[in-house]
Amino acid sequence: xxxxxxxxxNKVTVTGGNxxxxxxxxxxxxxxxxxxxxxxxxxxxIHYSYGAGNLQIGDVPDGxxxxxxxxxxxxxxxxxxxxxxxxxxxxxxxxxxGRAETLYFGSGTRLTVL
Amino acid sequence: GQQVQQxxxxxVLQEGENAELQCNFSTSLNSMxxxxxxxxxxxxxxxxxxxxTKQSGRLTSTTVIKERRSSLxxxxxxxxxxxxxxxxxxxxxxxxxxxTGTTVSVSP
Numbered sequence: 001x002x003x004x005x006x007x008x009x010n011k012v013t014v015t016g017g018n019x020x021x022x023x024x025x026x027x028x029x030x031x032x033x034x035x036x037x038x039x040x041x042x043x044x045x046i047h048y049s050y051g052a053g054n055l056q057i058g059d060v061p062d063g064x065x066x067x068x069x070x071x072x073x074x075x076x077x078x079x080x081x082x083x084x085x086x087x088x089x090x091x092x093x094x095x096x097x098g099r100a101e102t103l104y105f106g107s108g109t110r111l112t113v114l
Numbered sequence: 115g116q117q118v119q120q121x122x123x124x125x126v127l128q129e130g131e132n133a134e135l136q137c138n139f140s141t142s143l144n145s146m147x148x149x150x151x152x153x154x155x156x157x158x159x160x161x162x163x164x165x166x167t168k169q170s171g172r173l174t175s176t177t178v179i180k181e182r183r184s185s186l187x188x189x190x191x192x193x194x195x196x197x198x199x200x201x202x203x204x205x206x207x208x209x210x211x212x213x214t215g216t217t218v219s220v221s222p
Contacts, residue, residue, distance in 0.1 A: 033209055042118075042200065042214035058209065090157065103149075103210065105157040 003027065006091050006106035014114050019078040021109050023091030031094045032074040033103070034058070034066060036087040043090065049074060081113045117141055118203055118213035127191045127220045135216045137201035139182040144204045146184050148175055151198040151215070160186075160199075191220045 004025045013019050025032060033048040045058030047066035055066055063085060065077040078085055091106040119138045127133055137146065145164035151157050161168050161175040163184065168175045172192075177184040188195055198217045202210040 031209075035212075040214060043202075043212035045209050045211070048209050056209075059211075088155065092157075102147075102159050102162060103157075104159075108155050 004091055004093050004104050004106040006089075006109050008109060009107065010110045010112075012112045012114065013081050015082055017078075017081045017113070019081050019111065021076040021078075021089055021091075021111070023074045023076070023106055024072050025074075025091075025093040025104070026072065027093065027095075027104070028071055029093035029095050029104070030071075032068060033092045033094075034064075034074065034076045035090045035092065036060065036085075037090060037108075038087050046076065046089075078111075081111075083113045085111065086113045087111060116214070117211055118201060120199075120201055120213035120216050122216060123214070124217040125219070127188075127195075127218065129191060129193060129220055129222050131191050133188045133191060133218065135186040135188070135199050135201075135218075137184045137186070137213055139203050141182075141205065143179065143182065144206065145179070146177055146201055146203045147210065148184070148186050149200040149202065149212075151200060153197050157200075188218070191218075193220050193222060196220045 007022045034046040035043040037043050044060045048056045049068035068074045089109045092103040094103050121136045147162050148160040163175045163177045165179050172189045174187040198215040200215045202212045
């Protein structure tokens with residue numbers, strides 16, 4: 001079973017604050033993703049990456065940066081946090097072999113921006 | 115607009131009842147998947163189902179790609195089935211696009 005670990009589990013910051021969410025996967029998957037989950041919107045893709053140093057823009061990228069430093073580590077950065085970024089954030093990874101892409105999710109980070 | 119529509123938005127069941135969850139897609143897709151989100155928030159994959167019918171225990175997924183729809187059938191529901199069921203579509207090699215989910219609550 002693939003392991004995806006997110007930290008922190010919970011984070012509270014103020015408007016304009018700097019936040020970094022961390023994600024590590026231990027199964028050498030190529031693809032890693034950051035999603036946010038909000039009531040009424042489901043899971044929406046922020047950024048994703050297919051390898052170290054690579055970054056692809058998702059569907060809701062505004063206000064977010066991301067960096068894939070190694071095969072294992074993918075970070076989401078909020079440099080000037082706003083209350084609209086209060087959400088539940090999920091990291092996921094996948095091997096993306098052929099057409100079947102099983103996502104393995106982390107436990108989520110609940111971010112509150114006051 | 116939303117590319118992945120799920121219905122109903124929520125469902126309340128008595129233990130032992132069956133249920134059918136629907137997923138409809140507004141655009142063409144290569145395949146789709148079903149995920150389960152536990153009440154405490156963690157997500158797990160249930161089915162990768164590009165077409166046809168797949169069964170796992172009391173869960174059955176049926177996908178008709180050319181009609182852009184998929185369903186998830188829960189038979190003999192149990193309290194432990196409570197949670198949110200999400201479908202997601204794969205489109206041309208991009209990352210998965212998720213629906214908003216169906217929240218299922220099973221009571222004794």
